[in-house]
Amino acid sequence: MYRKKDHGQLEFESFNLPFGGKLRSDNRWVQLSKIIPWDEIEDRYAALFSEDQGAPAKPFRMALGALIIKERLCLTDEETVEQIRENHYLQYLIGLTEYRDEAPFDPSMMVHFRKRLTDTIINEINERIVKASMGCGTRNSNNNDEDTTPGGNAGELPEVTQQDNEGIMMVDASVTPADITYPTDLNLLNDAREKLEEIIDILYAPHQTETAKPRTYRKIARRDYLRAVKRRKLTLKQLRKAIKKQIQYTKRDIGHIEKLIDRFGNLGILTRRQYRNLLVICELYRQQEAMFRNNTHSAEDRIVSISQPHVRPMVRGKASAVVEFGAKIVVSRVEGFAFLEHRSWDAFNESTLLQYQIYRYCDRFGCYPEAVLVDKLYRNRDNIRFCKERGIRISGPRLGRPPKDTADDRKRERQDSGMRNGIEGTFGTGKRKYGLGRIMMKLMSTSQSSIAMILLVMNLERRLRIIFVHLVFRYLSGFRWVQSIKY
Numbered sequence: 227m228y229r230k231k232d233h234g235q236l237e238f239e240s241f242n243l244p245f246g247g248k249l250r251s252d253n254r255w256v257q258l259s260k261i262i263p264w265d266e267i268e269d270r271y272a273a274l275f276s277e278d279q280g281a282p283a284k285p286f287r288m289a290l291g292a293l294i295i296k297e298r299l300c301l302t303d304e305e306t307v308e309q310i311r312e313n314h315y316l317q318y319l320i321g322l323t324e325y326r327d328e329a330p331f332d333p334s335m336m337v338h339f340r341k342r343l344t345d346t347i348i349n350e351i352n353e354r355i356v357k358a359s360m361g362c363g364t365r366n367s368n369n370n371d372e373d374t375t376p377g378g379n380a381g382e383l384p385e386v387t388q389q390d391n392e393g394i395m396m397v398d399a400s401v402t403p404a405d406i407t408y409p410t411d412l413n414l415l416n417d418a419r420e421k422l423e424e425i426i427d428i429l430y431a432p433h434q435t436e437t438a439k440p441r442t443y444r445k446i447a448r449r450d451y452l453r454a455v456k457r458r459k460l461t462l463k464q465l466r467k468a469i470k471k472q473i474q475y476t477k478r479d480i481g482h483i484e485k486l487i488d489r490f491g492n493l494g495i496l497t498r499r500q501y502r503n504l505l506v507i508c509e510l511y512r513q514q515e516a517m518f519r520n521n522t523h524s525a526e527d528r529i530v531s532i533s534q535p536h537v538r539p540m541v542r543g544k545a546s547a548v549v550e551f552g553a554k555i556v557v558s559r560v561e562g563f564a565f566l567e568h569r570s571w572d573a574f575n576e577s578t579l580l581q582y583q584i585y586r587y588c589d590r591f592g593c594y595p596e597a598v599l600v601d602k603l604y605r606n607r608d609n610i611r612f613c614k615e616r617g618i619r620i621s622g623p624r625l626g627r628p629p630k631d632t633a634d635d636r637k638r639e640r641q642d643s644g645m646r647n648g649i650e651g652t653f654g655t656g657k658r659k660y661g662l663g664r665i666m667m668k669l670m671s672t673s674q675s676s677i678a679m680i681l682l683v684m685n686l687e688r689r690l691r692i693i694f695v696h697l698v699f700r701y702l703s704g705f706r707w708v709q710s711i712k713y
C-alpha cells in the first residue's frame with residue numbers, strides 16, 4: 227500500500243532542527259532537492275503498490291533520495307543509512323520534515339528501492355531533469371505510461387527539415403564490469419562441485435538412517451584442483467586433464483542429486499538460492515562438457531559466474547582488459563549531459579544503434595543534431611547515408627581511398643576528435659568516481675537500476691555546477707572586469 231503525501235516540495239526553512247538554527251539555502255543537498263521533480267514521478271512509483279492492501283510503503287522521495295546519496299557518496303547500503311541518520315541535510319533530501327536521531331529505514335530496504343525504481347523510471351527522471359536544465363520542451367513520444375527502456379525498434383523518424391538541425395551529439399559504448407572474480411573453466415567447475423556437495427549434504431541429512439551417503443570423493447577432488455592451480459605454469463595438456471577431472475566430479479554429484487530427489491522427493495528443503503544454484507550448475511556443466519568435448523572455448527550464453535548467471539563475457543580488445551564481464555551500455559552526450567540509450571548483457575554491435583540514437587535525439591529536442599561525433603566503428607555505409615539524407619555531419623574520415631583533404635577538413639577533424647573526448651571523459655568519471663567501473667549489485671534488475679542511477683547522479687552534479695556558476699557570475703557581475711566577459 228502506498229500513501230501519497232500532499233505537502234509537495236518541502237521548504238528548507240520549515241525543516242525543524244531541535245538544536246536551533248535552519249538549513250542553509252546554498253547547501254548542495256538543498257539545491258539538489260529543488261532540481262528533482264519529485265511530484266511528477268511519484269505517480270509512477272505509487273502505481274507499483276496496491277491502494278488498500280499491505281503495509282504502507284516508504285515514500286518515493288525517501289527511496290530515490292537514498293539511492294542518490296548512496297551513488298553520489300559511493301557508500302554501502304549500511305553506511306548510507308548511517309550517514310542519513312547523522313546528517314540533517316540528508317534527512318531533508320529524503321523528505322523528512324524534522325531531524326531524527328534514528329535510522330529512517332533498515333539497510334535491507336535499499337534492495338527493495340532498487341527493485342522498485344527500475345532503470346526505466348530512473349531514465350525518465352533523467353530525461354525530465356536534463357530537459358529542464360537545457361531549457362527544452364517536453365516533446366517526447368514516450369509518455370509516462372510507455373516503456374522507455376533503451377533498445378528495441380526505433381520506428382519511423384519524424385519529419386524534420388534540414389535547417390532545423392541543431393546541437394552536437396557524442397555517442398560511444400562501454401562495459402560496466404560486474405563484481406565477479408575473473409572466471410576460468412577450472413575455477414568455475416571447482417566452485418560448482420563444492421556447491422553440489424553442499425546440496426547433497428542437505429538432501430541426505432533427513433534420511434541418514436535409510437540409505438548410505440553418496441560417495442562424492444570431495445577430498446580427492448579438492449586435492450586434484452589444488453594440485454593444478456598451485457602449479458606455476460600449467461601446460462595445455464595438464465589443464466585439460468584437470469578440467470576433465472572436475473567435469474567428471476561434477477557429473478557424479480549431479481547424478482547423486484537426481485537419485486536422491488527421485489527416491490525421497492525432498493527438493494523443497496533447499497533454499498531458494500540453493501535451488502537456483504542447482505539449475506545454474508546443470509547448465510554450466512552442459513556448456514563445459516560440450517566445450518571440452520569439442521575442444522572449443524566459446525558457448526552460446528556462456529555462464530561465467532554461478533552467483534550472477536546473467537553476466538556475459540564482452541570481448542573489447544582493450545590494452546588493460548581484452549575481455550570484460552558485465553553489461554554493455556551505449557551512452558549519448560549532449561551539452562555535457564549523458565543519456566543511457568541502450569543496455570544489454572549480451573554482446574552487440576553498437577554501430578547498428580546509431581540511427582535509433584539520432585531518433586531519440588530528435589524525439590527529445592524536436593530536431594536532428596547538427597553533427598554526430600563517433601569513432602570509426604560507426605562510420606558504415608548505412609549510417610553515412612542516413613546522416614547525409616538528413617543533413618547531419620558525421621565525424622571521421624571518409625570511406626574508400628583517402629581523399630586530398632583541405633586544411634579546413636583537417637582542422638575540423640582535429641576539432642571533432644578533441645570534442646569527442648567528452649564522451650570518453652564521461653565514462654572515465656563514472657568509472658573512477660561514481661562506481662561505474664565495478665557494479666556491486668548481484669541481481670540483474672538491481673544492477674540495471676544502479677547503472678542508470680549513476681548516470682542520473684552525474685547529470686545532477688553537472689546541473690549543480692551550472693547553478694553554482696550562475697550564482698558566482700551574478701555575485702561578481704557588479705565588477706567592471708567581469709562585465710567585459712562574454713557569458
